[in-house]
Amino acid sequence: MSQIPADIDATERLLAQAGYVADRPLATVLFLALKLGRPLFLEGEAGVGKTEIAKVLAAALGRKLIRLQCYEGLDVSAAVYEWNYAGQMMEIRLSEAAGETDKGRLTSDVFSERHLVKRPLVQALEPDPAGPPVLLIDELDRTDEAFEAFLLEILSDYQVTIPEFGTIKAEHPPIVILTSNRTREIHDALKRRCLYHWVDYPNAERELAILRAKAPRAPAALSAEIVAFVQAIRKEDLFKVPGVAETLDWASALVELDAVALDPHLVSDTLGVLLKYQDDIQKMQGSKAKDVLDRVRAEARG
Incomplete structure (x- = not known):
């Protein structure tokens, strides 16, 4: 188990050592969240690395990662x-067979901890020899406001009240x-x-650093072209521009195809790795892919 980093520089190094x-x-905000013991709320487009922050932090600190994947209809x-x-x-049938008549004791046995199935939010409140776990509440915007309201007790007092059992x-x-x-929007x-x-x-510099850390097999020249191309198409009028996750997937796919440089045909053939909507793929195929590739190469030369 690693200690909480002492300053912002140490936080950067901790994340870098774990590949982030x-x-x-x-x-800075991650360091403050750790130091102040406050929850950290991360917003951003899909695929920019929000979930990865929690995973990397848990690995770097040697803590258990407890993930609650949110979805519509998520309940207690x-x-x-x-x-x-x-x-x-x-328990009830065995007690009846044994002639147990003390209803208070039976109720206590029935609603004891051994019959309690603990889900992520309760698991995160339990002590752990490695230290307090990292609780990831992922894609909170997929739930409804009623679930948000339920989270207030947990985020305020780090406790959960179970009517039949008590407060954990x-x-x-x-x-x-x-x-x-x-x-x-999440409630204020x-x-x-x-x-x-x-x-x-x-930005391009940081995305290239991410690509080199996460896809080291990609040739340096290819990595630079991938990043320049992705940075360029993020400026296009697309329904969903690619995130960092798609950049990494595309780089891995191109490495498997033994690519050493981009060309318009290769880009068109592999756009389904980078883009996830057919309208976007059609918009970027063929001559458009060539135009963008020519533009980024001209910018690199000049």
Whole structure:
């Protein structure tokens, strides 16, 4: 288990050692979240590396990563806890067979910890020998406002109240990272409990550093062309521009094809790795891919 970094520079180094190339503002807000014990709320387009921050942080600190993947209709039974009903019924039948008549004791046995199925939010409040875990609440914007309201108790007091069981409170609060792709606005009451950072697309220099760290097999010249091409098409009028995740996928695909440089035919044939909507692919195929490639090469020369 690693200690919490002592300053911003140490935070940058910690992330870099785990393969994440962070800019200074991100390293700063992450350091403050760790030092102040505050949740960190990350917003940004899909594929820019928000989820990866939590994964890398857990690995770098030697902490358990507990991930709650949000979706429409997410409820308490999937996120917090539920009871093992089969086990409870077995407990009741065994007690009846043994002639147990103390209903208070039976209720205590039925709603004991051994029948409690702990979901991610409860798991994150439990002590761990390696230190408080990293709790990733991923894509919060996919849930509804009722679930947001439920999170307020957890983010304020790091505790969960289970009516039949009692209150479970963290002895040492987990490191909490929430992400959102901003498909809807998150309520101010939840945002106020967090530090905030917008994770943007990286500039060319940082994206190239990310590509070299994550796809070291790609030739240097090819990596530079990939980044320049992706940076260029992010300025095009596309329904969904590629994120860093797509850049890395494309680089890996081109390496598997033994590519050493981009050409219009290769770009057109592999656009399905980089772009995820048919309208965008059609827009960028053929002469458009050649025009963009010619432009980025001219800029590189001049």
